[in-house]
Amino acid sequence: LFSLDQLGKFRIAGESEVTVDELSNVDEEKHPPALRLGMGYLWSGIKKQMTGKPVVHTHTAVIGVRGTEFETAVGIDGTTAIMVDEGVVDVTSEEKQQSLEKGMMLESDIVHGTMKTKKAVPKGKRKWLSWHEKKKKRFLRKSHRIVNTLHRRFTRFAFWHKKLTAKID
Secondary structure, X not given: OXXXXXXXXXXXXXXXXXXXXXXXXXXXXXXXXXXXXEEXXXXXXXXXXXXXXXXXXXXXXXXXXXXXXXXXXXXXXXXEEEEEEEEEEEEEEOOEEEEXXXXXXXXXXXXXXXXXXXXXXXXXXXXXXXXXXXHHHHHXXXXXXXXXXXXXXXXXXXXXXXXXXXXXX
16 A cells, blocks of 8 residues: 555555656646556545546556546556446546446456446455456467557557647647
């Protein structure tokens, strides 16, 4: 568990890749605080009284939040799963935007280019380690067939993300 005064509290699982940036900007409206989850698991408890809308970036999504408690997981194949326990998060992926409310889940699959929303698994019954193992086995089993697809999708996402970031600046 770690805390950032400007954002809130966070918990990461072992072997997760998380970076923090944009914390020193004076103008939170124009440059909101940002975390980047490359792979693994991140629980976020974001403060309600923020002026800017902090964001969490993954390979397939940009998640805008305020006064929210949610979980984010990124698998080895780049798939992002988001589950909201309080508040609302706005998820943007490849120019598609969707709001998730309490009790909802979204999975953004980079291989297939899909964003699926459904009711979230209850908080006490979530098994992120099993989810990661399932993604890893699937990736290793099918990697020879999906490497080119992943390369195209990562390239397209990088282009879209760069375009989105330029709009914010």
